[in-house]
Amino acid sequence: xxxxxxxxxxxxxxxxxxxxxxxxxxxxxxxxxxxxxxxxxxxxxxxxxxxxxxxxxxxxxxxxxxxxxxxxxxxxxxxxxxxxxxxxxxxxxxxxxxxxxxxxxxxxxxxxxxxxxxxxxxxxxxxxxxxxxxxxxxxxxxxxxxxxxxxxxxxxxxxxxxxxxxxxxxxxxxxxxxxxxxxxxxxxxxxxxxxxxxxxxxxxxxxxxxxxxxxxxxxxxxxxxxxxxxxxxxxxxxxxxxxxxxxxxxxxxxxxxxxxx
Numbered sequence: 399x400x401x402x403x404x405x406x407x408x409x410x411x412x413x414x415x416x417x418x419x420x421x422x423x424x425x426x427x428x429x430x431x432x433x434x435x436x437x438x439x440x441x442x443x444x445x446x447x448x449x450x451x452x453x454x455x456x457x458x459x460x461x462x463x464x465x466x467x468x469x470x471x472x473x474x475x476x477x478x479x480x481x482x483x484x485x486x487x488x489x490x491x492x493x494x495x496x497x498x499x500x501x502x503x504x505x506x507x508x509x510x511x512x513x514x515x516x517x518x519x520x521x522x523x524x525x526x527x528x529x530x531x532x533x534x535x536x537x538x539x540x541x542x543x544x545x546x547x548x549x550x551x552x553x554x555x556x557x558x559x560x561x562x563x564x565x566x567x568x569x570x571x572x573x574x575x576x577x578x579x580x581x582x583x584x585x586x587x588x589x590x591x592x593x594x595x596x597x598x599x600x601x602x603x604x605x606x607x608x609x610x611x612x613x614x615x616x617x618x619x620x621x622x623x624x625x626x627x628x629x630x631x632x633x634x635x636x637x638x639x640x641x642x643x644x645x646x647x648x649x650x651x652x653x654x655x656x657x658x659x
Contacts, residue, residue, distance in 0.1 A: 401653045402629065402642040410641035414627045417604035419458045420657065421626075423591055423617065425609035426465040426472065429631045432647055437467060437531045437540065440474050447478060449651055452658035454480035459657065460600045464488060464590050466579075466613060468533040469498070482598065486535045487613065488590020489582060494598075501593070504535070507582055510563045511537050514580060517559045521552060528552065536581035538572075549576045574612055588616035595624065608650060615639050 402411050427433050430446055453461045462482035465472050469485030469492060476483065483492040491499040515530075515537055522528035527544030530537065539556055541549035553576070560580050563569050572579040591607060605626030607617045618628035618639040630640035631650060644650055 401644050401649055403645075404642055410627050413604060414606065414642070417606075419600065419603035420460070421595065421600045421603040421605045422453065422459055422461045423464050423594070423605070423607040423621070424461065425587075425611075425614055425631075426463055426467060426475065428610035428647070429608055429614075429650060430463075430647060431475075433542075436529050437471070437538075440471050442475050442477065446651065447476065449654050449658065450476055450478045450481060453654060454478050456658050460598065460603065462594050462598075464587050464594075464607075464609075464617065466538075468535070482594060484590050484594065486533055487581065487585035487587050488593060489535045489585050491590075491594075502535070502582055502584055507535055507568075510566065510569060511535075511580065514560050514563055518556055521556055521559070525552065536579055536585060538577065538579035538581075541576035544576065546576070553578045572613060586616055587613055588620040591617045591620050608644070 404411060424430055431443060450461065453459050462484060463472055463476055464484045466487050467485055469483060469490040472483045472485050473492065480494050482494055489501055491501065493499065515532065518530055518537060518539060522530060522539060525544065525548070527541060529540040531540060539553060541553060556578050557571055560571060563580065564571055568582060569580055570583055572581055595605065605621050605624050606629065607621040607626065608629040608631060609617060610631040615638065621628045622639060627642065628640040629642045629644055630638045631644055631647065633645050644653065
């Protein structure tokens with residue numbers, strides 16, 4: 399398939415091209431759409447909604463969006479009936495029928511986040527390029543627009559401040575490019591994919607996961623274990639567990655248009 403560059407086994411592209419049914423898992427930011435100025439910048443994209451509506455109508459494809467965004471955001475971005483939505487890395491799920499499943503007890507998760515939130519707010523107060531996102535189930539500091547030296551220092555300090563909560567055994571810290579997030583252990587895209595595969599079996603379908611960052615690597619690993627195909631969205635070559643690489647979000651959309659028809 400001309401869209402893809404092989405990064406793993408040579409047969410992955412052939413298996414993808416030859417599949418008669420697909421169980422398709424898609425990240426959102428950096429995969430289906432370019433990153434927004436802030437995570438709270440939520441503007442539905444009519445072109446993308448049209449593509450996903452065609453996928454939802456395709457009998458040979460079952461589709462889920464697995465995102466680090468909160469479910470509330472994903473619902474607004476993708477108002478497409480029939481598509482499964484997994485927010486906060488799979489902690490909260492919208493079923494194909496539109497019902498919500500919370501896979502954790504919010505009342506047991508939130509008090510720990512309330513403890514650390516004031517510390518993180520003070521840490522980034524009046525600092526240019528920093529943004530604190532409260533997802534309800536998790537807290538994230540974004541420093542994409544801060545200087546590299548300052549972002550490294552602030553995120554390291556934030557991680558140390560959250561250490562006592564991580565040591566409780568219920569939470570973990572997620573990293574990334576100028577990014578730090580305190581989230582429940584269940585906030586894991588690999589575990590989210592495992593849960594969805596079990597809850598919504600699609601016999602004889604090839605599982606496929608498409609994503610762009612380190613949080614997607616956990617899903618790549620799970621998909622590989624299930625005999626599926628994992629696809630990294632990245633312009634340049636980098637180390638990844640993915641079988642294939644596709645260069646841009648535009649290329650992802652063009653590929654989805656083809657398989658939806």
